Amino acid sequence: MKMMKAILASTSTLHGEGYLEYLIPHLTDLYGNDKEVLFIPYARPGGISHDEYTLKAKEAFKKANLSLRGIHEFEDAVKAIQNAEGIFTGGGNTFLLVSELYRNGLIDILKNVILNGTPYLGTSAGTNIGGLTMGTTNDMPIVLPKSFKTLGLIPFNINPHYLDPDVNSTHKGETRETRIKEFHHFNSQPVVGLREGSWLELNKNEVILRGTPSARIFKCNKDAYEAATGTNLTNLN
């Protein structure tokens, strides 16, 4: 029996809103009251420092009466994860995040504490790593991680910031849908295209789609389809 309690959100920020604004009302339910959450800033969006990124997350968490400390502030990162009352992994570059998690020997320990009930929030890259692999990230390969294998909290992959094909575009680069189809020529797990505003709620064994809009589900050798808010994705595989 899994004991998970997690939110895997497509994006940290919605258009016109502040950082994490739409997620703040859900943080008390996730983490409880007066907790100190461990922040994993490794993905470093825009290349900002771990300190700068942690400060930004700290300010948002304050609005939910939660304190927050960056994992880089601890001498022993493994112990920091083991002792954490809650964990939040922010967005940025997934290749960098996964590289750093492997380099610091944290992938397995992070997976274990989440499966055993440490509340977890991921946004963007932090959500991507909740899937089986990071093979459906949108990010640039700015560093080479040891492996693309990630936490596997759910039996499928996630494509955060999912974007529908722009039917008016004259650009010849691949659409997101084409890229996911290419993924399925070499990988069999389903991919959930999580649009900005949606998230997966992991509660014990269950995985439910929350927020708006709907998500796009891609299965190997099947036509893609829409899943409405509230859809149970626990057995999507």
Place this chain on the structure above:
Amino acid sequence: MKMMKAILASTSTLHGEGYLEYLIPHLTDLYGNDKEVLFIPYARPGGISHDEYTLKAKEAFKKANLSLRGIHEFEDAVKAIQNAEGIFTGGGNTFLLVSELYRNGLIDILKNVILNGTPYLGTSAGTNIGGLTMGTTNDMPIVLPKSFKTLGLIPFNINPHYLDPDVNSTHKGETRETRIKEFHHFNSQPVVGLREGSWLELNKNEVILRGTPSARIFKCNKDAYEAATGTNLTNLN
């Protein structure tokens, strides 16, 4: 003294045109007359087979009176590259292309024949590998290559299908420019954002920007700038 003769094009296809249509007038100058060109279909756009992809390229090359054979049709891929009168690497997924080149032990041999004068055409993924690394691809990491190091025909990286930020977008995923900036926090080489319709012409030692529109040049710790058609990029580093 390098003997290169190559075209590295942002895209195979322009909006509203046929496959390779805008490049066909330049193929005689690149390869000469009545030659048989070796096609490297490893990037498999949309997951199509090597045979299907080769057929598509063959039909386009026929318009320039050039014949074409897929590398997968040869028993010995190394010899096929060594003996080729010309080479064309098509687009698709760069992770897959680079994986296959390493798996078949072809990276060094491909680099050597091009530096020694075998005419080369690359489009999209086939262009990306002309740079120092594939670290500025737009593609999804559907497979893990042994290394991101590529041919290094030029002293910088290329971002094919370069797209300017859409100022009207409400989407919160990173822009191309943001992604390249993240790349520059961990890598020092310049990046040429090659818009669709532009290409690099490599002639002996020289690298010249051709086609339209202009290209966007990103240097580490510097402001990005535009380079017009005809710009000499030989010493961009």
